[in-house]
Amino acid sequence: MAAAAFLGWLIGTGPGGTVSVPEVRGTGPELAQQYLAGAGLRNVAVHETPDPAAPAGTVIGTDPAASATVRPAEQVVLLVSTGPEQVTAPDVVGMSAEDAAARLGDADLAAGARTAVSDDAAAGTVVGQHPEAGTEVAAGSAVDLAVSRGPRAESAPDVVGRPVGEAVPALEEAGFTARVEESFGAPFGYVLSQTTDGAEVVLTVL
Numbered sequence: 001m002a003a004a005a006f007l008g009w010l011i012g013t014g015p016g017g018t019v020s021v022p023e024v025r026g027t028g029p030e031l032a033q034q035y036l037a038g039a040g041l042r043n044v045a046v047h048e049t050p051d052p053a054a055p056a057g058t059v060i061g062t063d064p065a066a067s068a069t070v071r072p073a074e075q076v077v078l079l080v081s082t083g084p085e086q087v088t089a090p091d092v093v094g095m096s097a098e099d100a101a102a103r104l105g106d107a108d109l110a111a112g113a114r115t116a117v118s119d120d121a122a123a124g125t126v127v128g129q130h131p132e133a134g135t136e137v138a139a140g141s142a143v144d145l146a147v148s149r150g151p152r153a154e155s156a157p158d159v160v161g162r163p164v165g166e167a168v169p170a171l172e173e174a175g176f177t178a179r180v181e182e183s184f185g186a187p188f189g190y191v192l193s194q195t196t197d198g199a200e201v202v203l204t205v206l
Contacts, residue, residue, distance in 0.1 A: 091133035112142030118175035
């Protein structure tokens with residue numbers, strides 16, 4: 001009887017037997033090790049690796065994988081996420097918008113929104129970025145750019161009588177921002193009057 005029990009242990013959970021690796025994805029390392037121990041697997045190592053989707057500290061798999069058949073003494077490696085891979089945002093201020101986008105791509109980042117601003121720098125030159133250079137950010141994330149449209153004109157162009165769809169771009173091209181206010185008594189969509197307040201031009205339209 002004792003011999004039969006020993007033989008069962010030997011070919012079951014003993015050194016001569018095999019067990020199936022349990023599924024532990026989505027748990028934390030401590031709980032995962034408890035599950036593995038419950039399956040008879042106590043030779044466990046932890047390997048941390050970046051993962052774009054799993055929060056840091058989350059088990060994303062095992063090696064051997066779940067459901068694999070292993071001996072109880074065989075080592076099982078827990079793969080634990082450190083979160084998205086972090087990269088350093090490069091300095092792209094002073095570059096052309098096209099060169100900045102290429103430089104960001106080389107750094108495993110993307111060019112995000114581009115905002116046109118008035119600046120003494122030549123038109124098309126990057127004059128600001130967010131996040132700033134040197135910031136640690138997730139790989140694949142976007143860096144927004146402020147791009148010069150050139151110096152603002154000394155006076156806003158006269159757009160009275162023009163369609164608002166033409167007036168606003170003309171003002172922005174000259175380095176001004178446009179704020180549209182509605183009025184009545186004029187053809188729809190045409191500028192009735194304009195008032196300049198610093199860099200902003202208020203347009204009265206119907």
